[in-house]
Amino acid sequence: MREFILKRGVALWFLGLAVVFCCFYVTTHRINLREHWHLPGGDPDYWMSQDATLDIYLPWEDTMAVSFEIQSYQRPRTLQLLVNGIEHSQYEISPLQKSSVVILTPLAQGVNTLTFHAEPECALSWQGGDLRCLSFELSGFQVSFPDTVVEVAEDVLPPLAHTTDVIRYEGDWFDQERSGEKTWRWMTDRATLQVFGNRAQQSQNRIMKVQVSSFHNDRTLQVYAGNEVVFEGDIPTSSTKVQFTLPAWVLDNLLTFVSKNGCERPRDVEEGSRDMRCLSFSVERIMIERNTL
């Protein structure tokens, strides 16, 4: 072996370099920011100039939830989103605070292009030698499979825009977990959902269906819309479907899930567990449907 290394030392060195290259430098990803983006200067936010584009790769055709936070530069602007060159939706974006945008859009198999068009167009900053033309600052860009956590009935979707209510988990929800086909998300004793979309406030005649289970012991779940309790019921440890009518008007589109019996740590109740999280309910699936009754 030693003789082999001695004779083939340089060849082995180059082989090692090839391995290092493949392991540490070659990467795969589904989102590729393409052009008219400005480098993030030390922070994770990206600035864009005009008609910034990004590519999203999808191995199969599907409807996806695209979400991000966005803020306009210096003045209010209209953000027009184009998916594969076709106008999708538009939003008024403020320069004063970040706006959350969540869209549902069908994407084709392979490479899809998302274009961010700003109206009025970008402005030159010219500060400290900075020559960038800026329109929007983008952060937290995510493309997720909506059918794992959110399901929206087809008839609720606006016919053309495919922009509709999408649910965002905020606050004390833990990261999504997966086991085979099943996905779920744990919450502590109090967690919030936010319903987004062009028609989020026109929620008459809509019902929310939630597939939920309690951790370790049965618990009482309360769902608040503002100060109003829209649901209260006991949830067993097995998966249970509950449903309630969404109120006509929801303050900030926020729904708060509360466990009346608090939460427990798996470490305290399950032998051998090191899980320190305080858990109450797990939510598998949330659906918004038109109330046909």
Next chain:
Amino acid sequence: MRVASKRTVKFCFSSFIIYALFLHWTGWAGHSIFDSARALVDEGRLTIDSYADNNVDRLLINGHYYSNKPIGATLLATPSYALWKWIYTHTFPKSFRDRDLASTTKFPSQWYASVSIYDRLSLFERLGRVFVTLCSSTLLGLLTMWLVHRFAGRLGANEQDQLLLAVTFGFGTSVFYTATGLYQDAMGMLFCFWGFYLLFQANQTRRVVLVLWSGIVTGFSIAVSLWGILAVPAYLIYLAMGGHARKTPLFLLGSFIGVSPQLLYHYALTGNPWLAVFVHQDREIWTASMQTLGFKLQLENLIYIIPQVLLFPSRGLFFYSPILLLSWVGIVRMFKPYRAETITILIVFVLCVLGNASMRTWWGGDFGSRYSLSLIPFLTLPLVYVVRKNRRLFFVLLVYSILVNLSSTQLDAYARLPVTDRESDYAHMLEKAKGGVISNPVYEECLPRLWKNGPGSRLLESFTHDDDAFDLRLSRTSVMGFTPRDAIPWFTLHPVGFVSVKTRYLPVFLLVLVFSVLWARELSAWLQRKLERSR
């Protein structure tokens, strides 16, 4: 006479590759030289009227625009631009050239009516900048490195120490940042130091003609970066100390010949060879040019400014090149065997520091002490007397110095002194200097980013998008933005997605790979030694 050993040539070539990998284009200074060379080749004239909207570093004389950089820098950049133009014309078909040259886009500046900002660049422009920077600023910077190597040998350093000092000079000082961009300072440094080397040889060999050549070279350094003028009094004293006082006229004659291109430039532009053209800064941009470009020698102010240009983190020479702190130990040790040379180095040091500190724009530059660049090869020489005796300390400081200068590859708009400060008056910056630390881009931005992302290669990162390839600009000099440069797309693989090569620490890998090829024989011998020793 043997000019360089095979190992030295290999070392210089390796250094050239490293420099090439870290080339950058910071903007105005580069434009000013590049466009001036372009006007000379394309139009056969000195005025840059055709490219004036591209720059703020410009003069306006009798209704015509000119570069505000000394003519020597333009003359040194001109052959490489002409060569690149010839290569471009003879390589690409006319249909491609027409399409390519028309692809450059500009945006009018909102602040100055006559300034536009380049956004998308043609391949001609992008590769032209790479070629001209490599063949002028980088090449001459590396020639200075070779001269340091050679001079160190004359002072008694063995081959290993010579290489170590060359590494110190090329990678452990501000020379690294300046010579990887297109700056007149990197070019002028060579001629200024070469003048000293020739005088040293003249002293050693008693060859009178070398004094004349030294004068010519030193004079030309003034025509390249102006800072060489500070070395002239030091060289005259050196001549006198070496017993060549009678050859002073010869040296001055040489200097006059050397500086004559600059005098002719003054004459061509203003009709007066002695009137420095730099007072004709374009008033549309430099509204107070007489104030911001002049000198102000006030002792009560220098007390605050000298520490800034020597030690403080915004521009301090020893902050950006900390290995040079050991030069003081070397100077003490060098004094006995090379008294005249040591005194000359000290005079150059004093004059350079005073010159830099008395500039109204002493805070200018991009990274480190660009205005004191000519001083660096002089301060590297005394290290000959440190590298042997204090090896461990030397290595520790050298590694730190290399890290500091390598961090310049992570410099971005946010890590720099704001350009608005250039517009501020002298009093404003003096007030800041009195307050202590003005800014600390190295610790606040560059080193943390170096640790996180590794050394950044603009050249490599430019390949993240086809239309940006070979574009050396920082993100801040792009108006419409680039593709984010964290990964170079390779291909799309179904059903995985986009396959890319991460740019983070990629230059390190590439350098290891290239060096493994270049130094394969040495690597093989080293591996064998290691294995045999462990047997």
